[in-house]
Amino acid sequence: MTTTAPDELEATGEIWAPPPEPAKPARPPRRPLNFWFRLLSQFLLMLAVGLIGLAGYLIVVTPVQQSNDQDRLYATYREQLAAATAPTGGLIDPGLPVALLAIPGLGFNQVVVQGTASGDLEAGPGHLRNTPLPGQAGTSVIYGKSATFGAPFQQIDRLQAGDRIEVTTGQGAFTYRVIDVRRPGDPSPSTLAKGAGRLTLVTSQGANLLQRGDILLVDADLLDQPQPTPSGQPSLIPREELAMESNMAIANLGLVLWLQALGLALAGVVWARQRWGKREALVVGVPIVVAIVWNLYETVGQLLPNLV
């Protein structure tokens, strides 16, 4: 069949013959791809797209998400500080803002949330729940990510002894002075004097941005008078809130479910492509698949260690 005349033209009776094409050299028809190779290549393509997409998500999207969360948390926390209803201790639900952390030398200014599981740290630096809040006596520990989700603590290894860290909580504004930056194997700082306060910032470090193998800590001593610590602080916290732990409990289940959903969606797209046609299937299928993949990426984000 060489004619390409539309049906309407047939109705008018005109015959429209396209100008003859210049002769093309004959080319043997391309034989179809071996099925298994095609399958493999499709699979590899999906894998590549998925993983590159994950990298893109982690690099591009998560900082935006974290910045959004920070804006929302700051708005909430500002109101709480103004109304003096900010939490100062005891049992605080994870995810609620508890402090404002500022490091003037690094131009760093973020809201600290309660809780240090992977999911909590996606919104910003998190306060380790079984330590007192900053500004109170004792060692207060704050975790932060250093590679993804805005990487708030990426620069803290540049801090040096003597630098200032300022924290604002419901109990007031406090200034800390950095005493050391340490990695595993370095000597721990001295024990705290009775009634004194200390802040420890913890994040991950590694040879490069992709490889965050171990932790990095920054200790700072409180210069102001420590405030009283309300009681009720938990002493044991779930494992996923410890350093370099993934949120396995939630993430595994989520991973399984979202991958299943992805499989079903892809199968659905293939089926729809067969029944409805390629364009229609893509119009319906692409948003669904993108949404599922986004959620899948978020789950993978929780699978990463909480300090990465």
Added chain:
Amino acid sequence: MFGKSVRRREFPRPLRKFGGLVAVLVLVAMSMVVIPASAALPAPQQVAAPGSCDGCTQTHPLTTWQIADPNADPKTLTKVTTAPASVTVSQRTNLQQRQVITVGWNGFIPSVNGGPNQFDGVSLDPTNFPVVIVECWGTDTGGQNGMDPTHCQGPPFTNGGHRLLSLGGGVKATMTNDANEVGAANPTDISGGNAITGPDTLGFTAVDGTHYNMIAEVPPSLNADATAPLPGNALSTFSDATGSRSGVAFEVRGGSDMPVLGCSNQQACTLEVIPIIRPYCNPDLYTANPAFKILVGTRCLQEPAATDGAPNPFLTADGWWLAAQWQNRFSFPLQMAPRPGECPVVDQRPTVTIQGSEAAQTAVAGTWSPFFCLDPKSAFKLTQTVTPEDAARTALTTGSANAIFTSQPVTDSPRPVVHAPVAATGWTVAYLVDDQNGQQYLNLTLSPLLLAKLITNSYTTDFGIEPAIGGNPTSLFQDPEFVALNPDFHTAETRVNVTWLSQDSDLFTAMFAYIDADPDARAFLDGKPDPFSGMVINPAYRGQLHPPQAGYQQLDTFVNPPSSVNEACNALPLKLYDLAAQYAISLDAAAQDVLGRKAPFQICKGGAAGVPASWGINNDSQRIGSRHVLAFTSVPLAEQYGLSMARLQSHSANSRPVAPSGWESTGGFSTIQAALGYTKQDKATGVTSPDFSIFPYNNAYAGMTPVYAAVPTCGLDPAEAGRLADFLDFAAGPGQTPGTLAGQLPPGYAPLPTAYTDYTKTAAEAVRHQTCAVPPPPADLAGAVRDELGLPAPGSTGDFGSFGGSGAGNTNAANVAAGGPAAANPALAPNAGGAPPVATGKPTTTAATRGAGSLLGRWGLAVLLIVGLVAGLLVPVVRVAGQPGHPVRVFFVRVGRWLKSAVRRESV
């Protein structure tokens, strides 16, 4: 779109399977992801409670009883338990006499009608559901009968003793097995026929077995009236709205202060914390007697009618020993530190006695002496006789003493004397002060000028006003300079005096040197009005005080005019500032005055009922909530008794207030150790004191005072010289390890830097060999200390950072109070007689930072990215490889065939 014009294509069969296969592959892939991820989990970590000492936290639920079934016969009680509550104490071993520990708890019932003021046994301020803390002799074996409450020193009441519940109606409130109860006809009689209507009282049994009924018979040390030497230490205090408290101070009494308990290293004692709860009974229990509500013993009793506003005694501290409350107690075995007096009398070893400075006594008597006494390898016992330092120096010069502790050099001694540094500590003004809301104030800041005003009696006092200084503020708290330094403190109190030593002391000399070095204070002492408040110095002191001043002097002869306050003594005129003066005979007594909330000025006693009027020392304790006691004492004593220490701030350096520190935290900022870097040295002896011309007031504690052991190097008996040398070696080595075990350096002393301890060791050698020469002291001790600790040179501005390394290297492993070798005597320091541990200048590591390595963190992202890239790169390769006829594939196939044939040709 979805119309006929769309051509339907038949998918080839393989492609239909494509979707299914994708799904299968995805599922396979996800299981492959999940399993390795689980395998990469690091081992679970438990986060331990911070800084806990062994056995210092007890947790158990509180139980109360209810009648299970009102209709059953016989009735049975069932236990109802609350959620677990826990109590924590700060220290329970190696306790010194009258040491203050802190107690905290959560999970109790919030107190009702309690306020910020603790019930202190003087005022009637009953709180419902208080928490009662008592000290008992004996060991608590647990359970209802594990400890007899008659062994405990309970909260006293206004008329003394363990007065208890007044029930009325003949109903008795008893322990079911206390046969010692007064008037107990039949302790278990409930029927109402019991005619005893008086109050029920819990007796007290002393450790020696004597029983007191606590109504007519009360042992002297528990008598709560004004003649008792010490108020009782039992506490009845409140829980906040969440049922918690923290930081409640409890003073532990040893056998010398409370002989009826006799707590010592040999006599076990127990701290009991009893939450008062409401033990319920079923209100419908007895139809014959409706509204029985309270469980007393094991019976349900009617709650006493609330007549005349009296509180329900069952719910107050009064009922702390009732079975229903006693069963919920939290008990902590207490172990007192060994005392030098506990060295066995029959011990044949000779004693090394050192006279002198009380500043050294907290270490010598508290931890060093017990070490020498308890260590079987030690050749001698160590004791100190506390005398004023100038008397000790005289004794050394005249030869009646062979070793003294001093902070000033010994001059004019015929024998050559070496001054070996043994401790770095300081003077302080300890205080317990409450503001106008009854809250304890913790940031008292003093300046040299304020100290000058206090030692010159320049405040007018509220006892009377001396016209010559009539324009001056009434007391320290009204001074505008004080208000400017303590802006957060508000009070209406007008009576504030500092308790001074009645004897001379090198610590006072050090304090006066600090005052004299301040230009404002010096100008004030010379008569110039104070720039902050316009105060003028008391004319009796103008120009009279110059360094060295060894003690407080009362120079004002103004006689207090007759007043209505001490009317009976108007015929016995007293100088105003003798009346207001507060003296203590020792630094320890001064610190105990603050602990006991005593301000020992003069009051008129007698004058009525035939008792002649005379002046005597005020012995009243101030109420908690309105305390205003200050005393000049040493830093280790203030630490031992849990007293707050005033921060020092100097106007001339525009400095920030600095408190003494340096025994628990190093590497951060150690104010006493920092002060060692800015000292001037006596040329002949090497004795140092702060050099106030270069002193970094912002960063170092200006009250730092080192203590030296002055020992002759000529003419001593060789055996004694050897013992003294051993002591000096100990002081330079193991004795500088911070901690509370025997042989360690108690809180309040900062470990000496190597520059100092090296000289001590040199001195020890000179003493041991009696070389009759004094080893020359190091030329620039301050510079050596600065190098060792990483301190900036004098004149640098700004704050000190951390030291280079971890300060003078005291490790924190030694701070574990309950540690020590399991063998032998657990009170011996872990380094008994061994190599000197860590009082060197090298930065010794404490714990090394533990890592939290994560395989997932190290490789997860990288692997994912690499796999993605590789997959992406492989896609065209696979497509090429799978498409027969593609030129590239054809090329590779041809190459492969050529290689195969080449191999075949070779093998042929």
